Amino acid sequence: MHPKALLDAATDLVRRVLLLDHPADTVVSRFFREHRNLGPRERATLAETAYAVLRRKLLYEHLARPGTGARERRLAILGFQAPRDFLKQALTEPEKQWLDACDAVAPAELLPQHRHNLPAWLVEPLKAQVGDEFDALAESLLQGAPLDLRVNTLKEKRPTALAELAKAAIKSVETPYSPWGLRVHGKPALQKLDAFTRGAVEVQDEGSQLLALLLDARRGEMVADFCAGAGGKTLALGAAMRNTGRLYAFDVSAHRLDALKPRLARSGLSNVHPVAIAHERDERIKRMKGKFDRVLVDAPCTGLGTLRRNPDLKWRQSPQDVAELTAKQQAILASAARLLKPGGRLVYATCSVLPDENEAIAQAFSAAHADFEPLNVAELLQSLKVPDAAALCTADAAQPGQYLRLWPHRHGTDGFFAAAWQRRA
Numbered sequence: 001m002h003p004k005a006l007l008d009a010a011t012d013l014v015r016r017v018l019l020l021d022h023p024a025d026t027v028v029s030r031f032f033r034e035h036r037n038l039g040p041r042e043r044a045t046l047a048e049t050a051y052a053v054l055r056r057k058l059l060y061e062h063l064a065r066p067g068t069g070a071r072e073r074r075l076a077i078l079g080f081q082a083p084r085d086f087l088k089q090a091l092t093e094p095e096k097q098w099l100d101a102c103d104a105v106a107p108a109e110l111l112p113q114h115r116h117n118l119p120a121w122l123v124e125p126l127k128a129q130v131g132d133e134f135d136a137l138a139e140s141l142l143q144g145a146p147l148d149l150r151v152n153t154l155k156e157k158r159p160t161a162l163a164e165l166a167k168a169a170i171k172s173v174e175t176p177y178s179p180w181g182l183r184v185h186g187k188p189a190l191q192k193l194d195a196f197t198r199g200a201v202e203v204q205d206e207g208s209q210l211l212a213l214l215l216d217a218r219r220g221e222m223v224a225d226f227c228a229g230a231g232g233k234t235l236a237l238g239a240a241m242r243n244t245g246r247l248y249a250f251d252v253s254a255h256r257l258d259a260l261k262p263r264l265a266r267s268g269l270s271n272v273h274p275v276a277i278a279h280e281r282d283e284r285i286k287r288m289k290g291k292f293d294r295v296l297v298d299a300p301c302t303g304l305g306t307l308r309r310n311p312d313l314k315w316r317q318s319p320q321d322v323a324e325l326t327a328k329q330q331a332i333l334a335s336a337a338r339l340l341k342p343g344g345r346l347v348y349a350t351c352s353v354l355p356d357e358n359e360a361i362a363q364a365f366s367a368a369h370a371d372f373e374p375l376n377v378a379e380l381l382q383s384l385k386v387p388d389a390a391a392l393c394t395a396d397a398a399q400p401g402q403y404l405r406l407w408p409h410r411h412g413t414d415g416f417f418a419a420a421w422q423r424r425a
């Protein structure tokens, strides 16, 4: 495709994602369905350009102010993910001069918001938590996430899977913390790879793998994945249970649970029972009260720990959404906890970096549920042989290691939180 046509398409896609009325990945998929003639490289350029604009929206809007022509075109030019000489073939003379002037702007000349590209309401809660590391965190949130795989240990050992990928010219290394993970170099297509189609590997961030590991689900147990969605963690739990016992995958979205089905078929698991529920107090949940050994609550959240993958979330979420979500998170956690037997383990997790969705929910739950004893997550991870477990957890002097707290700039994972309890006997 001629650079001019590709830039026009990028401008159209940037305009659509910036409406922020749907998740960016949905908008991009719809755009590609409407433009079936686009080849794989053109699709990659367009998607990466749209994501680059979402990542650096504040900077690009600032730089685009003095330019001429449609604003979305200027934003698409700034974010265009192709060599400059290719892009310049699509530009007018004034556009080339404007772009050269933009390229000459030094970071030190910019205001903080044009460097971190975060909405104002998010800056303070992040600074309050990471202090001097704020710039490193903000920079890490502007990068794309690496591609992590979880090896399905029912089918393959990690070193064998690594060697199989290497034979297919896919370079990977073992993830530093998760015993099941491989971190792949680049973004190779996996869909047709034998290791993928026969369920030996699944795509899953290392942080998500650690959340599933923390539940420590064992052979023959009754386990619930309360907010199972498309089942990323369900699959990890089912494999940890060696395909024995019963693993319920609950979710209010039947549509998301449907997406679990092909993954389950590949995985070889037969111990998983997907159940669509109406809400967290569904009758079916009430009937199973006190029957479970382990319950994972991977709660719906702002997803602000996943900005490397979903940069649109920082513009699509608001403090009001946080307030609505925290009420939901409390209700779901309280309801899911009733499923546990005495002695059973509860894990509450999010992919948010906001204390309101994390520590505040865990502390309120502990205060209201004297029958649940908080467990120290660093100790649990140590007992599961996770290297450097304390460094993955909160360092609070009063309760060191109480909660899992993963950060992209420290751990190379998405941002995750987890708290754990044992139901007293």
Ligand SMILES: C[S@@+](CC[C@H](N)C(=O)[O-])C[C@H]1O[C@@H](n2cnc3c(N)ncnc32)[C@H](O)[C@@H]1O
Pocket (backbone or CB within 6 Å): 208, 226, 227, 228, 229, 230, 231, 232, 233, 234, 250, 251, 252, 253, 256, 279, 280, 298, 299, 300, 301, 332
């Ligand atoms: C963070 S996502 C789950 C991701 C999934 N565990 C995974 O690893 O792929 C949260 C899920 O909670 C579900 N959810 C929202 N409200 C719920 C409720 N009241 N009860 C159960 N699930 C709920 C959403 O449909 C969504 O799939």
